[in-house]
Amino acid sequence: MTVRQKALIIDDEPDIRELLEITLGRMKLDTRSARNVKEAREWLARESYDLCLTDMRLPDGTGLDLVQYIQQHHAQTPVAMITAYGSVETAIAALKAGAFDYLTKPVDLERLRELVSSALRLKTVRAETAPGDSRLLGESPPMKALRKQITKLARSQAPVYISGESGSGKELVARLIHEQGSRGDRPFIPVNCGAIPSELMESEFFGHRKGSFTGAIDDKQGLFQAAHGGTLFLDEVADLPLPMQVKLLRAIQEKAIRAVGGHQESLVDVRILCATHKDLAAEVEAGRFRQDLYYRLNVIELRVPPLRERREDIGMLADAVLARLTEGGPAARLSPEALEKLRSYRFPGNVRELENMLERAYTLCDGDEIAASDLRFSDAPGSDRGETGDLSKIDNLEDHLEDIERKLIMQALEETRWNRTAAAQRLGLSFRSMRYRLKKLGLD
Template sequence: MSPRQKVLIVDDEPDIRELLEITLGRMKLDAFSARNLGEAQALLGRETFDLCLTDMRLPDGTGLELVQYIQQRYPQVPVAMITAYGSLETAINALKAGAFDFLTKPVDLARLRELVTSALRLPAPGGASTAIDRRLLGDSLPMRSLRKQIDKLARSQAPVYISGESGSGKELVARLIHEQGPRASRPFVPVNCGAIPSELMESEFFGHRKGSFSGAIEDKPGLFQAAHGGTLFLDEVADLPLAMQVKLLRAIQEKAVRSVGGQQETVVDVRILCATHKDLDAEVSAERFRQDLYYRLNVIELRVPPLRERRDDIETLASHVLKRLAAGTGHPAAKLHPQALEALKGYRFPGNVRELENMLERAHTLCENKQIDAGDLRLAEGNCAAETGVPDLTRIDNLEDYLENVERKLILQALEETRWNRTAAAQRLNLSFRSMRYRLKKLGLD
């Protein structure tokens, strides 16, 4: 018979402690109680716990202090914060400090049981590293840092805003956070917010009832219902229209949705991850994105580095792509000539890893004798086409990436001509300084 798991309860209210003890006991868990920070620290020194539930306000300190104390000394113990109703800012601060999740008073027992069950499924810290290493290739410093952050964020239920350029691997990062966390056995539902027509958004997100509009021939669950118990990944979230942003904010705050044509709200338990290649700060400043939704989604920001910031990984990535292309053909993988590798390392990759994959797939098809030479990559031809102002449309895989590359070259040229004086470069390009600063950040030149 395996030993029962232990939960530490920290609250100065006897009624709350008793309620939690009874609930945990019915879940076949051993509960230990502390009335304040000092007693909690003493118990942590004597016992090994699997979870800690702490009130925010304690007689001799705060729950945040306890979260930080446990993070430093017992990182394997997840901590859930219990806050007063409506104390959203406190809950967000707890998540930023490393708390697993939070509950509001009065405590909903069904929600408490869900939270405890989820927390006790967490893997040990670092236990996900091997799986992440296999999926997220590269040994550069930025990638080692990214893997550590993914491992840490997988142990939390905090909303995460994944920022990064197009093609840098934001959806892969979101999948890894989901797969290494306690929701791994439940659905991961990705949605491209920019690909849904605005008139269908509410139905897609929240579902609809039969007969609620023309064409609604049967009840249909929405994306929130499909992701219940798992993770909803909102890709290109900056493309949501303002009207939909209001409805999304309410769904996230209330943890409930109402389908189109429905009368009752349905409780949903989803973790929200979101991403965009746009600068959300700039979108908020331009009043294209609601500030209250931004704060709700951007509890923790995780930046995915562009490929040009981790050039040491290009050889590893290229080798992996070429082996994948050769798999199943019965032939050995093509090899990169040293000059081809140097050419790749000198290229800026506006399309990041996705562009590298497309480039190698084309070169793999065109090369002779299973060796990819620098000429097979067509890097110089692409650059020349952009510089002459007569682009070859057959070589433009993604218009947005192509235009970003042109914009990057013009800004770099202006900066070099003005000896990196940003104000002078902005004037030369007829841009305001604020617009110049936004573009530099968007293009990774800041």
């Protein structure tokens, strides 16, 4: 006999309770109802629940009180808040307190069913997800803390702002939050906001209808529709132009979008994760990023530590990179001197720079051991940066100039997440010239 899942409904309005009971009953859930915080605590003390739905305003307290109580005493139970229409601050406060998600009144039944289904999937996900992840390597305290935060955030639907330097692994963190959550079997759609031309941005995000502009020969699905039911990861979100920020804010608030040339809005169920290597608060202060959008995206901030803050992980990361590079062939290894040299380097390009550095060193080294002399640093103390005027440091001018050129191109590629077109624009080069230089310098 199949055990039916249980939900606890907390609302002081009989009509709302009845609506929720009927809807959840049709979804084959057993329900219990409480009119206030006191009754809810009594039910929670008697039995466990797979889901709680609570109104914000209750006779003897608030829904936030219940969210915090459930987080402390029944942390495995997802709880969703029901708020008044337009209460953005209340919804954000609930998510920050640990609510799984929120609904607005009047309750949209389709949205309610989606929320319930998503919350109930969490139990299945918990059973299937192994602790940790082999892709997020490191046993340093910052990495252990990061993995713990990822596991916690995966249980929520709250927007997360992932901050961190270029190359530190922000997209991987976003993928893990998605995969370990209730949306893990749904689409994960990453988009580099800095790589989309501004004139095509609205069409890319929301889609367009045939004939809506020159070149629109067919209907096109946008990124929001492609991510429906799953997660939309907005990388380099600080690069969004201000007009697009307004449209994005509305889509997030209304949970609905309208295609370019369309006349009707369509509901979308998308979790938003975003990242940027810039200081988003500073961008708001400078007037380049809307404050209201910042507060909607930055409900919870998750910082990814740079590699220099977890130097003890470098050996493990290097071993993993070399194992991947030598798969199917003889294993490569770092000499003790090479490992020590890596640990003393500051890695402005973080893990991505370490991967690129080891790939070059492995290609150029003699035998299966990478020596310290095989490693080439782009920003090491005592490197030629800042010493270009000292002829005693230069053995060959052509090699020296190529080295400078390589560093600048690598920096531009790192900053644009290896988008060659964007990197070429940043350096003032044509795409053809960029392609030629990449090939000449062995970076293609």
